[in-house]
Amino acid sequence: MAKNPIRVLVTGAAGQIGYAIVSMIARGAMLGPDQPVILHLLDIEPAAEALKGVKMELIDAAFPLLKGVVATTDVVEACQDVNIAVMIGGFPRNEGMERKDVMSKNVSIYKAQASALEKHAAPDCKVLVVANPANTNALILKEFAPSIPEKNITCLTRLDHNRALGQISERLDVHVGNVKNVIIWGNHSSTQYPDVNHATVATCDGEKSVRELVADDHWLKTEFITTVQQRGAAIIKARKLSSALSAASSACDHIRDWVLGTPKGTWVSMGVHSDGSYGVPPGIVYSFPVTCEKGEWSIVQGLKIDEFSRAKLDATAQELIEEKSLAYSCLN
């Protein structure tokens, strides 16, 4: 029997990431090749014509899984009964800016949209915040949508996770699909900590540790980390626009694994509300290694954290604490 359609909200749908992600969702990259979807597209009035154009193109593409498109500038209409909300609406940074530099513009959007989601989305709606500063926007969204369960509000660090997989794959000249279990700890910012201490590569002789195969701790502790931390800025420098294709694809990966589950023995990175695991203070949205099953994520427990990692985990937590107070000062 055909499945009922799932309603997916995409905010900022007339923007770069929005334009890239809608066709991915309509092709089944987010929810599976047999899952019909209805797209709810939200943007603001100045982008209303462009949004209309996106809807026209979705119709023209005749996607078999796409059962309807609601394209609107009305946040209430956009949020009505949605099961998944991908929150991309906001302002991107330009060259030379840090992601927190878009804080004052973007956190107020998340405060305003929180209550529309709370009142009008499906009660079990899963929320992914993409717009920067992603962790802090997710925190603000939760704060102003208190009835949405904390575990349903997450932010995107899967792009950083995929970037780390990509860097290891390039360095070892192995296919990226054979590399797994890197971790992004902390903030989606230049203080994030890409950690390969538990990462492995599938080889014909079984799974091997990334650290042993790379055999260059200096590179892993320096250039590898900074390349992943600075990749967003490098893309902006090269394209004069921030990452869009890779952000859209990673957002699909995030939701797909959350809803359909992570493969056995594999974890991914998600920005989630800290429960105090690994000594990370509660009260911030922090990227952890997680596995997902039956639509629920859980933080991977019991990983050994060495002294080098400890300092990095703490530094990015500290930045998130500071961002939190900056966000509140922007809202006052």
Ligand SMILES: NC(=O)C1=CN([C@@H]2O[C@H](COP(=O)(O)OP(=O)(O)OC[C@H]3O[C@@H](n4cnc5c(N)ncnc54)[C@H](O)[C@@H]3O)[C@@H](O)[C@H]2O)C=CC1
């Ligand atoms: N977490 C992550 O890994 C990544 C996050 N980002 C962030 O995603 C966000 C979007 O990036 P792009 O698509 O490149 O930007 P963009 O400027 O191309 O598109 C953003 C869209 O949001 C719309 N918008 C603005 N205010 C809105 C509101 N109140 N409600 C609904 N829509 C609204 C704009 O009209 C625009 O169409 C930025 O904040 C960017 O920094 C980008 C890449 C990766």
Ligand SMILES: O=C([O-])CC(=O)C(=O)O
């Ligand atoms: O760097 C930016 O501003 C966009 C972004 O978040 C990324 O590419 O990771």
